[in-house]
Every structure is written in C-alpha cells, then in structure tokens.
Amino acid sequence: MLRQASRTLSVSTGGAGLVEITDEVRGWADGQGMTTGLLTLFCRHTSASLLIQENAAPEVRGDIERFFARIAPEDPSAYAHDDVGPDDMPAHLRTALTQVQLSIPLVGGRLALGTWQGIYLFEHRRRPHRRDVVMHLLGE
Amino acid sequence: MLRQASRTLSVSTGGAGLVEITDEVRGWADGQGMTTGLLTLFCRHTSASLLIQENAAPEVRGDIERFFARIAPEDPSAYAHDDVGPDDMPAHLRTALTQVQLSIPLVGGRLALGTWQGIYLFEHRRRPHRRDVVMHLLGE
Amino acid sequence: MLRQASRTLSVSTGGAGLVEITDEVRGWADGQGMTTGLLTLFCRHTSASLLIQENAAPEVRGDIERFFARIAPEDPSAYAHDDVGPDDMPAHLRTALTQVQLSIPLVGGRLALGTWQGIYLFEHRRRPHRRDVVMHLLGE
Numbered sequence: 001m002l003r004q005a006s007r008t009l010s011v012s013t014g015g016a017g018l019v020e021i022t023d024e025v026r027g028w029a030d031g032q033g034m035t036t037g038l039l040t041l042f043c044r045h046t047s048a049s050l051l052i053q054e055n056a057a058p059e060v061r062g063d064i065e066r067f068f069a070r071i072a073p074e075d076p077s078a079y080a081h082d083d084v085g086p087d088d089m090p091a092h093l094r095t096a097l098t099q100v101q102l103s104i105p106l107v108g109g110r111l112a113l114g115t116w117q118g119i120y121l122f123e124h125r126r127r128p129h130r131r132d133v134v135m136h137l138l139g140e
Numbered sequence: 141m142l143r144q145a146s147r148t149l150s151v152s153t154g155g156a157g158l159v160e161i162t163d164e165v166r167g168w169a170d171g172q173g174m175t176t177g178l179l180t181l182f183c184r185h186t187s188a189s190l191l192i193q194e195n196a197a198p199e200v201r202g203d204i205e206r207f208f209a210r211i212a213p214e215d216p217s218a219y220a221h222d223d224v225g226p227d228d229m230p231a232h233l234r235t236a237l238t239q240v241q242l243s244i245p246l247v248g249g250r251l252a253l254g255t256w257q258g259i260y261l262f263e264h265r266r267r268p269h270r271r272d273v274v275m276h277l278l279g280e
Numbered sequence: 281m282l283r284q285a286s287r288t289l290s291v292s293t294g295g296a297g298l299v300e301i302t303d304e305v306r307g308w309a310d311g312q313g314m315t316t317g318l319l320t321l322f323c324r325h326t327s328a329s330l331l332i333q334e335n336a337a338p339e340v341r342g343d344i345e346r347f348f349a350r351i352a353p354e355d356p357s358a359y360a361h362d363d364v365g366p367d368d369m370p371a372h373l374r375t376a377l378t379q380v381q382l383s384i385p386l387v388g389g390r391l392a393l394g395t396w397q398g399i400y401l402f403e404h405r406r407r408p409h410r411r412d413v414v415m416h417l418l419g420e
Contacts, residue, residue: 002142002282002418004176004279006247036284038320038416040178040243044254046194052380053372054326059361060372067352067373072207081199092193092200093207100192100257101243103320103381105416107286112414114324117380134252136178136245138142138278138418139284142282144316144419146387180318180383184394186334212347221339232334233347240332240397241383274392276318276385278282278418 005032006136013123013131016069016087018051018061021133022118026111028135037106037139044132047091047124049098055118068094068124091124098122106139145172146276153263153271156209156227158191158201161273162258166251168275177246177279184272187231187264189238195258208234208264231264238262246279285312286416293403293411296349296367298331298341301413302399306391308415317386317419324412327371327404329378335398348374348404371404378402386419 007028013019029039043050054060072093076082079089102119105112113119121131147168153159169179183190194200212233216222219229242259245252253259261271287308293299309319323330334340352373356362359369382399385392393399401411 002284004142006176006245036286038178038318038418040245042243042245042252044252044257046192046254046256051376052326053376057361057363059359060369063359063361063369064373064376071211071351079199079203081197081203083197089200089203093204096191096193096204097237097377099239099379103243103322103383105286105320105322105414107414107416112322112324112416114326114412116326117324132254134245134247136247136252138178144282146316146385178318180385182383182385182392184392184397186332186394186396211351219339219343221337221343223337229340229343232340233344236331236333236344236347237377239379243383272394274385274387276387276392278318 002140004138006134009133009135011121011131011133014128015126016123017065018120018122020118021121025119025135029111029137032137034106034139035109037137038103039106039111040103040136042134043100044134046095048131049095049100049122050102051098051120051122052102052117053120054116056116087126094124142280144278149273149275151261151271151273154268155266156263157205158260158262160258161261165259165275169251169277172277174246174279175249177277178243179246179251180243180276182274183240184274186235188271189235189240189262190242191238191260191262192242192257193260194256196256227266234264282420284418286414289413289415291401291411291413294408295406296403297345298400298402300398301401305399305415309391309417312417314386314419315389317417318383319386319391320383320416322414323380324414326375328411329375329380329402330382331378331400331402332382332397333400334396336396367406374404
C-alpha cells in the first residue's frame, strides 16, 4: 500500500563548501520500511543547494568549491544587489547553477545511488549557517 | 487515499528574464485539498527553464539575467547552430545550466518553499513568448 | 489504483557528448499502461548526467559539448584532483552544472515532453563508458 513520510533535516554548515548528508538521508529513508519508492530532498534556501557528487577523493570537494568561486566571483562591481554582503549575490548564482531539489528512486529497499555518489548540502555563504532540507518519501 | 491532479499553466514572458509564478502555482496546489504530497513542475521548452530564487530584492533578478547573458553570450562565432537567431543557442545553454523540472514537497498542507524562495519561469529568448508549465501533484 | 514500476536502462557512450535516450525511455514508460503519473530518471554516476534538450538541429548537441568543455576545461593546473585523468575533474564539474535526476509528468497517457524536447545522457569522459540510468514510474 503506497504511503508517504516526511521530515526536515537540519544541517549545520561551516562556511562555503560541501557538507555530506548521505548517512542522515539514508538512515531516515531506510527507517521508513519501504521497498520501492521515490525520495525527494528539498533545500529551503536561496544561498545553499543540493549536489550529488564523488564521495571518494576529498580533493574533489575543494575543486568544486574553487570552481564555483571562480565562475560566480565576489565582485561588487558586477552586481546591483549587494546589501546582504559581497558573498550573497554569488551565493544566489551558485544556487541557480546547481539545484535546490533532488529526487532519488528507492529500488529493492535501497536508494539507487551509484557506488561513488554521495549527497551533499552545498553551502554558498562564507559564514556558518543552519540549513533546512525537507525529506519526502512516497512508496510502499 | 493517494491521488493525482495535473494542469498546464500558460505563462506569458516579455523577453529574457525571470517571471514569478509562485502565486499561480501555489493557488492551484492549494485548491487540490491535499495535506501531504509532491508537486512537480515541468517546463515544456528548450529556451526557457524553471528557477527557485530570492523573492525579496528585485535587483537579484536583474543580476541573474546579466550573469547568464555573460556566461552564455550571444556570439555567432562561438556556435555552429545559428539559424533561429543569435539568442537561440545561448538560450539552450542557459536552459542546460538551470532546470526544466522542479519538485516541491507539500507538507502540513503547504508547499515546503522557504521564506525567501519564489518560483520563476526563466525566459531565455529576447522576444515575448508563451510558455507551458505542466503542474502535477501526487498526494492525499 | 496507484502503482510503481522501475527498471535500469544501460546506455553505451562513445566519449564526451550527448546520447539521445528518448525512445528507450518513452518505450518503457508507455509499456507500463499508465495514464497519469510521474516518471523519474536517475543517473548513477558522477561523470555523466541527464539533460533535456533540442532534438531537432544536431549542431545544438555539438555546441553544448563545446560550451561545457570551455566552461569546465581540462587544465591540470586548475584542479587538485587529477589521479583519474585530466578529464575527470571537468567531468564532475559538468555533472554539477547539469543534473543527475529528471522527473517528467505523464499526462493523458503521454510523457509531457514538449515538441522539441529530447532526453539525453550527457557523457563527460573522453572514453566510451556504460552508464546506468534508473527509471521509476509512479502512477495509475
């Protein structure tokens, strides 16, 4: 019988960069006792986003952070919006270039993540923040 | 009892930039009388996309438009595909860098959007267009 | 009565670029005999992604490939992570800039794709690979 479950995950970030949340997400999803379904993650912010990325080499996370800092640089002369700090508009652009939502099928009782895929909260502001990620699971 | 609803939203755009559709989407979703579920929006075009972004400072929208115009510039010498106008290939690239689909959980009778999140249709062509966004809600 | 179906599609790629999978995806979805629902595609890799793009002019695919090669170039001096080859880190960045997941509503017995929209597996590595795309359909 198809049913739904949902919960909000609160993630502490320590400045711009990737924070892995795979274990928390998988732990919650596994606990719902479903075999087949669809898990959706939704980040309720405009300066943080979600990313599925390599979970093996830690340098990948640094390279990703530096790439986005380069492609959407802090540069007050480039943006009209600057009242919340020089890292705010770049944070919105980095969010636009990535995603605030991810859905992952649940098949055979397991999330369909590949071997090298980890789920990350991508913080785009310089300072630590607390970010809410809504988890929603529909399945049976 | 889980059930589904769907409808197509037609959005008029006035040239490249962001058009907010939060009220239309929320109004339709609220009208389905569900408490928990998953709303999916799907943009049926390759020169327009969907974005969840800051709904407060209007300059953010202008900065986003200018950023994408810079990152995927109109430059006939850069692209092989140019028969539909110089703004067509950049429009496809801008679509590729953002999303044509967004899913938002419905929790406690409300879409899980954060306080500062608005839903936008992101038009990438210079001229006005009419864009179809399919809304699909699954819940109870 | 709402129900689910899932299957993994195996896609052979011949180096960096777009491989159309619309027919395989549509064929499988049509075969489930549902009228309304939500199809989700999930790419189980960190060096390949999914993209909905123009299915008419073939030059668009070449332009997209060249754009991403330019925006996330192979440049050993730019990345700390380089043990899997010079095209590996750019592949992760290209994946981050696009999506590993896509959901498409099924309405009136048909996927809600627009006339010009095709579904593509976007390979980011230089060499041929075999890529797994999980298809999940929930509907009735």
